[in-house]
Amino acid sequence: MNVTRLGNGVCHVVAMPYPGRGHVNPMINFCKILVSKTPNDILITFVVTEEWLGYIGADPKPDAIRFATIPNVVPSERQRAADFPSFYEAVMMKMEAPFERLLDLLEPPPTVIIGCVELRWPIALANRRTIPVKAFWTMSASFCSMLHHL
Numbered sequence: 001m002n003v004t005r006l007g008n009g010v011c012h013v014v015a016m017p018y019p020g021r022g023h024v025n026p027m028i029n030f031c032k033i034l035v036s037k038t039p040n041d042i043l044i045t046f047v048v049t050e051e052w053l054g055y056i057g058a059d060p061k062p063d064a065i066r067f068a069t070i071p072n073v074v075p076s077e078r079q080r081a082a083d084f085p086s087f088y089e090a091v092m093m094k095m096e097a098p099f100e101r102l103l104d105l106l107e108p109p110p111t112v113i114i115g116c117v118e119l120r121w122p123i124a125l126a127n128r129r130t131i132p133v134k135a136f137w138t139m140s141a142s143f144c145s146m147l148h149h150l
Helices: 021-037 050-056 080-094 096-105 121-128 141-149
Strands: 011-016 042-049 065-070 112-116 133-136
Touching: 011 021, 021 042, 021 050, 021 065, 021 112, 021 133, 042 050, 050 065, 065 096, 080 096, 096 121, 112 121, 121 133
Parallel strands: 011 042, 011 112, 042 065, 112 133
Antiparallel strands: none
């Protein structure tokens, strides 16, 4: 992946996890590992809903990781099991627009987007904006291989 660096040599990564524990936690851990390898060359903006910031905002994180929020446009994490189809539909249909508005406000502008593989819209959005994009897979490699061979 050829990622353009900003004038100061810093790569600005925007990380967008699917709003669920099995996606947010692995992606924040991945971001912490990325920052630990090159702390002066990378800035990560980790995007979550306002509700999710309440869950993870107090957790310790490196200075090179900052949180940004989008509005709670999806049903609450605490209620999603009661009507998962509605939650999933909201994730797929209602999160893209606030995420795109957030991208317009970020300084410095993003140089790469990492989107959870469960979300399809970050890839399409990044492609429209000609921002390099990568999909983050949170499950085991063996499960990925199984899906690939189906």
